[in-house]
Amino acid sequence: MLPLFQVSECSDTEFRGILGSMPAVFMALGISYVYLIGSFLPWHIVSYICAVLPLLNFVGILLAPESPYWLLVNQKFEQAEKAFRWLKGIPRATEPMTR
Numbered sequence: 001m002l003p004l005f006q007v008s009e010c011s012d013t014e015f016r017g018i019l020g021s022m023p024a025v026f027m028a029l030g031i032s033y034v035y036l037i038g039s040f041l042p043w044h045i046v047s048y049i050c051a052v053l054p055l056l057n058f059v060g061i062l063l064a065p066e067s068p069y070w071l072l073v074n075q076k077f078e079q080a081e082k083a084f085r086w087l088k089g090i091p092r093a094t095e096p097m098t099r
Contacts, residue, residue, distance in 0.1 A: 009069045010087045 007019045030053075038046050068087065071080035085092060 009067050 007016065011019050034046065034050060037049065041049075065083035065086055066079070068080045068084040071077075071083060082092075084090075
């Protein structure tokens with residue numbers, strides 16, 4: 001899951017609303033999930049299970065590229081183009097995008 005500011009920078013306008021509401025939806029689902037498994041498992045097993053998703057999220061954030069906007073502001077044009085192409089699923093071109 002990306003931070004909300006990166007969702008607004010990198011997503012298409014047609015998906016921005018639903019992506020912005022995802023943290024609240026996942027928080028409600030997570031609380032329900034913990035109540036459900038907490039009624040069947042001991043607390044220490046529940047805590048181990050609940051530690052898995054934040055660790056996966058941490059690894060996913062480490063693997064995600066920097067925001068193209070941040071890279072452009074910091075004069076890193078080639079990296080910004082590469083990050084933009086990766087986020088939009090555009091294949092690598094032989095010539096750079098115009099600025």
